[in-house]
Amino acid sequence: IQSVAYNSITRTGHVTKADVCCLFQSPTAACDECRNFMKVLLRREEGLFICGTNAFNPLCANYTADTLEMVGDSLSGMARCPYDPKHANVALFAEGSLFTATVTDFLAIDAVIYRSLGDSPALRTVKHDSKWFREPYFVSSVEWGPHIYFFFREIAMEFNYLEKVVVSRVARVCKRDQGGSQRVLEKQWTSFLKARLNCSIPGDSHFYFNLLHSTSPIIRMHGRDIILGVFSTPANSIPGSAVCAFDMEQLAAVFDGRFKEQKSPESIWTPVPDEVIPKPRPGGCAVQGSKFNSSNSFPDEMLNFVKTHPLMDEAVPSLGQRPWIVRTMVRYQLNKIVVDTEAGPSRNRTVLFLGSNRGTILKFLIMPNQDNTVTSSNVFLEELEGFNPDRCAVDSPQARQMLSLVLDRASHSLLLTFPSCVVRVPVARCQLHSRSQKMLIQTDKEHKNTHKPSKTLAPLKQKRTNTHTQTK
Incomplete structure (x- = not known):
């Protein structure tokens, strides 16, 4: 469900909020954006969990699946649902917790990956840090192994170009991350890492499809867990679309590779030498029975490295090193x-x-x-x-x-x-x-x-x- 107004799901005072919202809208807007747009719709415990924009005051609630009657009280939709129906978001339940990727403010400045509602503590990404996010557009999320993977596109910070370059990414977090210490990454992810998705036609100069629009669920094909993505070229390029496939094993292996860093604002981005990477390896999940059975006990050196080095050096390759399907110079995207x-x-x-x-x-x-x-x-x-x-x-x-x-x-x-x-x-x-x-x-x-x-x-x-x- 994407930005579909569902007027039969109402709450006390909702009409009043919509009327107030309309006062701040231009006449051409016709108050359309002041409706309650459903942005999250998930099955949960024999019922439905629904979040709506609620006239730019997002709310969430549980509903019965058959009659759509609200069960219990509503709760704040902040960090679970965007304020504006035009803003992208994704959400899923895993191990009893809600994992969301959205924006937490009206102006969509604070992008966040957020965990809530479960037995584990609420966690979020670092706030207002362009190394973590730079104007992301969230596309999808999937659960695979001990991680949640988020697919999105954002403005790249690793290219020294005058113009802004948008690239596609995949980020992951550990489902059972407990956050950092009281000194570093408290109530924030200690396992957040991200990598670029490479959907391109090989050659002397690769032809890139940089904009990710949609992904499939993880499917099983010939003994592999695969996810398919639909990509396109930017507006100022040759018009084209492509479908690329990514092996989840290969995708996960990229997060075991080298990290990328920029030593100063004027320097180029380079791989981090292996000898300077702290131990335990940054971005990993804490394992019960090991020396560090909780992320709270990770050393500050390791947590500081994660905070300042979320980007991987290598991109995730597509299966076959080229798109499965390509369409260029056509009238549609x-x-x-x-x-x-x-x-x-x-x-x-x-x-x-x-x-x-x-x-x-x-x-x-x-x-x-x-x-x-x-x-x-x-x-x-x-x-x-x-x-x-x-x-x-x-x-x-x-x-x-x-x-x-x-x-x-x-x-x-x-x-x-x-x-x-x-x-x-x-x-x-x-x-x-x-x-x-x-x-x-x-x-x-x-x-x-x-x-x-x-x-x-x-x-x-x-x-x-x-x-x-x-x-x-």
């Missing part, structure tokens, strides 16, 4: 991804659905090598139109912005969220194609055998048509 790892009659095919900023969807089949290893080989199956101006009641570049793309296995369809509507698109559309195309779309036919279209969906009659049902 890819920004959403859904992966179906159970396509085909044997449920062993992998199909990607890629959403764009114009409301279209691209469908690809990911092909394994003969030795059954992960490869970048893919087959483009089709491009279909997801946005329907008739059903969405409006047609403009803003109205076509796809807010979310979700695979609904129960109805064998994709759910597409736009600013003014939600539509459903069947995952299989075999009846559109002629016999001469059967060999090219064999996987689509297999998809259909596995995912029979819902009876509520109208049959398709043309190859390129607005094939969807509006969800009310």
Whole structure:
């Protein structure tokens, strides 16, 4: 769910807050931003945990899953939910604690990764330190092993360029981090580290897709835990989008590598020599039964190093050292991804659905090598139109912005969220194609055998048509 106003979830005094909020909005804003935009929606203990912007006064509460009745009292949404619906955020529950990445203030100056609500103490990232964050845009978060990984993009501080360069990153923290000592990193992460994500086309001069827009969940492919990301070029570059895959084992190994540092504001960034890295290794998790069974007992030297050296020297390489899918010089920008790892009659095919900023969807089949290893080989199956101006009641570049793309296995369809509507698109559309195309779309036919279209969906009659049902 991304910035979708849900007016049936209300609280006492909410209307008054919205009215007050409207007094400070310009006439052109029409008070739209003073609504309660849901920014966090998570399952928790047989119910739902929901946070909303609440007219720039974020609040969170627990709700029943069936009736959406609030359970208990609401709590502050600060550091759990942004104030402004335009600001990005991510959240997940792990081991009873809520892990969030958002901003804590109205102006979005204080970016934070925050842990709360569990038995462990509340922790946050260091405040107003550009080495930790510099105008981040949070994309997603996943739990893997003893860590929580956060994917985002931010302005790079390691390049000595006159212009600002935005790069994609992955950061991680230990789930059971207890914070630092009373002298260093008290109530702050002792395990926060970050590294660049490398999604580029190799050559004499690499062609980088620096802007991360969306990631898949961690999927299991051919014995590997893999996460896929949709990247694009910046606005002042050749227009293009790419899908890169990252092996979680390779990703984690980067955090065991060299650190990066800038010795003075005028110097370039260089790797930290191994001999000056303190022990135990900075950024690691405390282990029960070891000399340091809690992060509170880490030496100050190690904690100070973590505080001043959060950036790793090496970037996380993509699988195959190149993107799996590339689209350049096209009229759209890819920004959403859904992966179906159970396509085909044997449920062993992998199909990607890629959403764009114009409301279209691209469908690809990911092909394994003969030795059954992960490869970048893919087959483009089709491009279909997801946005329907008739059903969405409006047609403009803003109205076509796809807010979310979700695979609904129960109805064998994709759910597409736009600013003014939600539509459903069947995952299989075999009846559109002629016999001469059967060999090219064999996987689509297999998809259909596995995912029979819902009876509520109208049959398709043309190859390129607005094939969807509006969800009310």
